[in-house]
Amino acid sequence: CKCSHAGDSAVGKTALTQMFCSDGAHFQKNYTLTTGVELLVKTVSVPETSDSVELFIFDSAGKELFSEMMEKLWEQPNALCIIYDVTNEQSFSNCAKWLERLRARTLGMHLPGVLVGNKTDLIGRRAVEQKRAEEWAEIQGLQYCETSVKEMENVEVPFHILANSFHQLYREKVETFHSLV
Structure with a gap:
């Protein structure tokens, strides 16, 4: 499953991805600006099945000047992950904007996606209320979750949502194919 991550710089895209892929072993206090795309791969088991989904996670830069380069690498993703900082309204x-760019690469297909509000540990600085973000995500056809990479809270949740959603979509396509044969 090709999963494209998007969001502004410094929202925690790289931290979230690295913490998930390393099972919590690599939280760095200082990250350097991602200037391209980093590919991380992890297999996620699908609950109540013997199946698993291999996620190819494309962690991309959030700066505008790199976004044209990213769009080539975003060609035909299977899942979308949009990340924002709950303390940063912008x-x-x-x-x-990020969702529009990613969906422009999906050839009109509906893909599983998740909106992730990160940095929930900064309670006193919250600028975006959870209910507001949940409502926006629902309107956009995305699932929603909140995380704190620093506190290791819900780090695996967005990836499990994407793996489960992708698996369900895959099973539906297989069943449709079998019904046609």
């Missing part, structure tokens, strides 16, 4: 507002 990063939430820009989610619409």
